[in-house]
Amino acid sequence: MSPTEAIPLLIVVLLMISIGGGDVQDMSVTFEGDNDVEALADVHVVAGGTTTVPENAAVDGDIYVIGGTAAIDGTVDGDVTLLNGNISVSDGATVTGAVQTYSGSASVSPDASVGRVSQFEAPTPSSSPAQRVGGFLLQFLVLGAFGWWLVKRHPLLFENVGAAVTDHALVSGVVGSLGATTLLVLFVYMAFTLILLPLAIVGLFAEFLVILYGQAVFGYLIGTRLPIERDGVATLAGIAVFLLVLELFGIVPYLGGIAQLAVAVVGFGAVLNTYFGLQRFEPVTIPGGT
Amino acid sequence: MEFLQHVRQRRWTTVSGYLLFTALMVAGYYYNITFVQLGLIDLGTRLVGLSETDVSMWMAALALVTLIVAAVTGVTMDRRGWSTTLRTKLRLLFGVVCLQFALTLVAPMIRTVPAFGAWIVFASIGLGVGFPVSFSLAIDLVPVPDRGYVAAAITAIAYFLANAIPLSWSVDVFSQLMVAAMAPGILVLAVLSFASFDRLDAVLDVLGTRHETYGTGRFCHDTQVQARSLAFAVPVVLMFGVFFIDSLGFLRIIDTPSLLLSSWQSPDLSTRLFIAVAHVVGAVMAGVIYANYSLSRVFLWTFALFALTHVMYTSDLRIEAVFPTIAGSGTSPLNPALYAIAVSFYTTLNFALWPDLSTPETVGTHSAIGIGVAGWLATFSSTALALYFQAADLTLLSHLNVVQALSLLLLFGLAVGLYAKRMVELARETGGANA
Numbered sequence: 220m221s222p223t224e225a226i227p228l229l230i231v232v233l234l235m236i237s238i239g240g241g242d243v244q245d246m247s248v249t250f251e252g253d254n255d256v257e258a259l260a261d262v263h264v265v266a267g268g269t270t271t272v273p274e275n276a277a278v279d280g281d282i283y284v285i286g287g288t289a290a291i292d293g294t295v296d297g298d299v300t301l302l303n304g305n306i307s308v309s310d311g312a313t314v315t316g317a318v319q320t321y322s323g324s325a326s327v328s329p330d331a332s333v334g335r336v337s338q339f340e341a342p343t344p345s346s347s348p349a350q351r352v353g354g355f356l357l358q359f360l361v362l363g364a365f366g367w368w369l370v371k372r373h374p375l376l377f378e379n380v381g382a383a384v385t386d387h388a389l390v391s392g393v394v395g396s397l398g399a400t401t402l403l404v405l406f407v408y409m410a411f412t413l414i415l416l417p418l419a420i421v422g423l424f425a426e427f428l429v430i431l432y433g434q435a436v437f438g439y440l441i442g443t444r445l446p447i448e449r450d451g452v453a454t455l456a457g458i459a460v461f462l463l464v465l466e467l468f469g470i471v472p473y474l475g476g477i478a479q480l481a482v483a484v485v486g487f488g489a490v491l492n493t494y495f496g497l498q499r500f501e502p503v504t505i506p507g508g509t
Numbered sequence: 510m511e512f513l514q515h516v517r518q519r520r521w522t523t524v525s526g527y528l529l530f531t532a533l534m535v536a537g538y539y540y541n542i543t544f545v546q547l548g549l550i551d552l553g554t555r556l557v558g559l560s561e562t563d564v565s566m567w568m569a570a571l572a573l574v575t576l577i578v579a580a581v582t583g584v585t586m587d588r589r590g591w592s593t594t595l596r597t598k599l600r601l602l603f604g605v606v607c608l609q610f611a612l613t614l615v616a617p618m619i620r621t622v623p624a625f626g627a628w629i630v631f632a633s634i635g636l637g638v639g640f641p642v643s644f645s646l647a648i649d650l651v652p653v654p655d656r657g658y659v660a661a662a663i664t665a666i667a668y669f670l671a672n673a674i675p676l677s678w679s680v681d682v683f684s685q686l687m688v689a690a691m692a693p694g695i696l697v698l699a700v701l702s703f704a705s706f707d708r709l710d711a712v713l714d715v716l717g718t719r720h721e722t723y724g725t726g727r728f729c730h731d732t733q734v735q736a737r738s739l740a741f742a743v744p745v746v747l748m749f750g751v752f753f754i755d756s757l758g759f760l761r762i763i764d765t766p767s768l769l770l771s772s773w774q775s776p777d778l779s780t781r782l783f784i785a786v787a788h789v790v791g792a793v794m795a796g797v798i799y800a801n802y803s804l805s806r807v808f809l810w811t812f813a814l815f816a817l818t819h820v821m822y823t824s825d826l827r828i829e830a831v832f833p834t835i836a837g838s839g840t841s842p843l844n845p846a847l848y849a850i851a852v853s854f855y856t857t858l859n860f861a862l863w864p865d866l867s868t869p870e871t872v873g874t875h876s877a878i879g880i881g882v883a884g885w886l887a888t889f890s891s892t893a894l895a896l897y898f899q900a901a902d903l904t905l906l907s908h909l910n911v912v913q914a915l916s917l918l919l920l921f922g923l924a925v926g927l928y929a930k931r932m933v934e935l936a937r938e939t940g941g942a943n944a
Contacts, residue, residue, distance in 0.1 A: 225828075393797045397810065401817060404847075408824060502801035506730045507653030507723060 225250075225266050228285035228302055230410045232264055235283070235300070249287070259297075265289045265304065274311070281316070284323065291331075301325050308333060359462055366435040366454045374450065376496030377439045383489035383500040384436060390502060392481065395433075395488025402426055426487075432495070433486020437461045510800075511655050522715045526650035529701075531662055533602070534860065536694060537643055538667040540687060543676070544613065545571075545632070548683040552616055556680065557625045561764075562899065565892050571629045571636075572889035576881040578637025583877025586641060592873045593724075595649050595717040596702065598642050603698040605639040610695060613687045616680055637881075644876035647864035648720040653727050654800065660860030661796025664853050668788035672781050672849075678774065724869035728804065734866050736878055741866055747808050748862070748883035750919045751855045754815055756891035758822075758912040761898075762848075765905055772845035780842050787846035791853030799861055805927050807858050812920035814851035819913035821847060826906040859884070 229248075236246075247260040251268040259280035263270070267287040272278055276293040281300070288305040291312045298316035299306060301323045308314060310330040317335040318327055327336055370377055383391050402422065410419035435458060442450075442457025465482070468475040492500040515523045549571075553564030591597045612632055619625055651659050676682050701713070726734075734740045762768050775781055799807050821844050863879040864872060898908050 387801070390797055390801045393794045397794055401813065404817060404821070408820060411824070503803055505654040505727050505800065507725055507727065 225285065227407060229264065229266070230407060231302060232262075232283045232285060233410070233413065233416070236262055236281075251287075272312075355462060355466065359459055362431060362435050362438065362462070363455045363458050365431070366438055366458050367451045369435065370439060370450050370454045373496070377436055377454075379493045379496040379499045380433070380436045380489050381440045381443075383493050384433075384440060384485060387489075387492070387500060387502065388485055390500075391488035391492055392485045393488065394492055395484035395486065398491050399426065399430075399484060399487050429487055429490050430483050432490050433483065434458075434461065434465075436486060436489065437482060510658055511652050512658065522712050523652075525712060526716050526719065527655070527659060530646055530650040531659060531666070533643055533646065534663040535666045535670075536690070537639065538663060538856075539670055540609065541636075542667065542671050544616075544680075544683045544687055545636070547678045548616070548680040551678060552619060552680040553625060556617065556620060557622060559622065559625070562896055565760075565896055567625065567629055569889045569892040571633050572885040572892070574630060574633035575637045576885045576889070578634050579641050579877040579881040579885070580874075582638045583641040583873040583875070583881075586645065586873030587870060592645050592648070593720050593869045595646075595713060598646055598649075599698065600702040601638060601642045602646075603695070603702040605635050605642065606691060606695055606698055608635045609639075610688065610691045613684050613691065617684050640880050641873050641877040644860075644863055644880065645867075645872040648724045648726075648867070648869055648872050649716050650719070650723075651864075652723050653725075653865065656727070656861040656865055657796045657799030657857070660799070660857045661792040663860050664795070664856045665789040665792035668792070668849070668853060668856070669785045672773065672785035672788060720869045724872075726865035726867050728866050729868050734868075734871070734875075736871070736874055741875065741879075744804070744808075744862060744866060745879055745882055747919075747923065748855070748859065748879065749887045750915070751811055751815070752884050752887035753891045754819075754912055754916050754919070755852060755855070756888050757895060757915070758819060758909060760892065760895040761905060761908045761912075762822075772842065783842050784845050784849050787849040788853045791850030792857050794850070795854040795857035799858060804862075805923070807854070808923055809920070809927075811851065811854045811858065812916060812923055814847070814854055815916040816913070816920050818844065818847045818851050819909060819916050823906060823909050823913050826909065830906060 246262040246264065248264040248266055249268055249270050250266045253268060254270045255273050255276075256263070256270060256278060257273070257276045259278040259282070261280050263280060263282050265282065265284045265287050269288045269290060270282075271290040272293045272295055274292040277296065278294070279296045281297040282289055282291075282295060284299070284301045284304045284306055286304045288307070289299065289301075291299065291306070291308045291314060294313040294315075296315045299308070299314050299318045301318075301320045303323045305324045305326075306318070306320075307326045308318060308328055308331040310328045312328070313332040315334050317337055318325065318333050319337045319339070321339040325338075327333060366377075403426065406419040406422040406426075409415040409422070435454075438458030438461040439454045440457065441460050442453035442455070445453050445456055445460075447453040447456055465479060468478045468482075471478075489500075490496070512524070512527055515527075549568060550561070550564055553559045553567060554561055559567070586592045586598075591601070608631065612628060612635065616628065619628055647656065647659075676686065700709070728734060728740065732738075732740055763773070770776070772780065772784060795807065795810075798810060825841075825844065859880070863876045866879065867875040895908075898911075
């Protein structure tokens, strides 16, 4: 695992420790090789290789696995969390806290003593039609309320961003993809400094809100093409159609995902290019054409 | 994009101008980034037996002689009116390609230092004459509004080929490929330069008068841009900064096997293709931004991308310093991919900028000074500094830390400069503060 690959998962670990009130200053990480541990720092992260708590050893602290293997043969007085890689808790081993699995492969022997075993189940959108409809309605309500409010109070904002989407889709796409990627990398590295972690979380949330703003604009644009006179209702209907189309994209493998991504970056770029709709985007005029 | 209109309206003469310029520039740039930049190192170290430091010094000499030859060529072109004569420029280019063909053919046979030195001098003459001539062809062949897109196409094709085709970085391999590729090119240039038949003459006559329409560059319509004016000097300084940062960082990266073998020289084709595609994406983005935004915006993006790239490289190295066991596990392809996007950005800018800062009367001089100072002098200085770092036994992290500091400084400096410029403009407009 290279540093660039390890960084996102290490940040997740840092976030989990911070949220749990732990001390991130006292943390150790192993990246490769076979390591037997007789004592632990408050938090130990396994990013590669194999880390073993031997049969007769008793260690005090939490273990996070983001790559490689953690083999618990002795006693861990704390939690064991698996984000990626493997863990095995063998016969006679003890984990006083919880063994939590988010992703990766966990093997817990029935003869081991474990405080609690939990398995994170990612929500599957296709699990039931009712859940899917519920999720869709929630999205529609949030986006629809925002769209309704904005088109009633500040219709010019939507007009300006909409014009950037329709008249300058390529430019919006380029600026959107550059801006979103650059900011994403920046926020991840800001998070890694720990000092800027709160700012990074706010920044990532703001990026998400800008994408939602872009989606509302797409809904507004569809609404203007529907035979509905009242702006608010047309925008609501447009947003419903847009979300439905996005859902349909999701059914198509690969191309559907690419289309969803393209819509997100074009919307993101259009919002940035127009200063959130405060100014109409006009590209520079280059003289000397034929 | 005007190109699509020309195709739709079947203006094939104009379309052929686009294609000719793109083909010539792709060939020239591919030759430069493979044979000159990489093949020469192999020639000097493996076949001649020089140390890497000695080869770097010879390459710095090549950069300096190229700059001098280019300056002389550019000024001569403008003074004698060659800049506005298409046939003359094609003939000069034919001579350059013939010289480069001969040099490429004999390169693998060189075994002594004097022969290597003589090769460097002749190569400098070829390059020094070649680049002002080829860049000045833009005023005959490419309409001003499309220069950003054409520059993007040149960058994308050249870098894609250089990265996707799995060639060993050896002078023998480069020589064989280049000789095979240059032979038909020489034939085409010979026909364009010397042959005379009705259809060809008609096409060249039309293209030869296009400088009257396309000649005045994008940034020369409102202001007179002279070589000594700020409007020209500032872009030269900024481009010097970009070339310097790139060269200083890349020289150390290609000298570090763990970084090189997990990226540009990876045995895994998918990694190389990933970098090649990143170059294409970067070039397209740069082309779109160049054509739709002010010049300062393109520079800001370029510096921001370089700063981000080096932040990523140095962060990885810092993590490796804290956790030594991670060292040697290679790097993620994300870092070289981001590097590729940044490089494509400024290369695209470089292809479009100098003709756009010129008129038919100044294109030779401005191209020569622009590329000579920004490109070749920056390469010369960064090579010298890299050699000093090597002599001082600077670690990889310390070396790249300097590059990161420079890129952040340039980003900050440009942002402050733009802000200050706007303040001066406002002060001049209002004559003081307004309530």
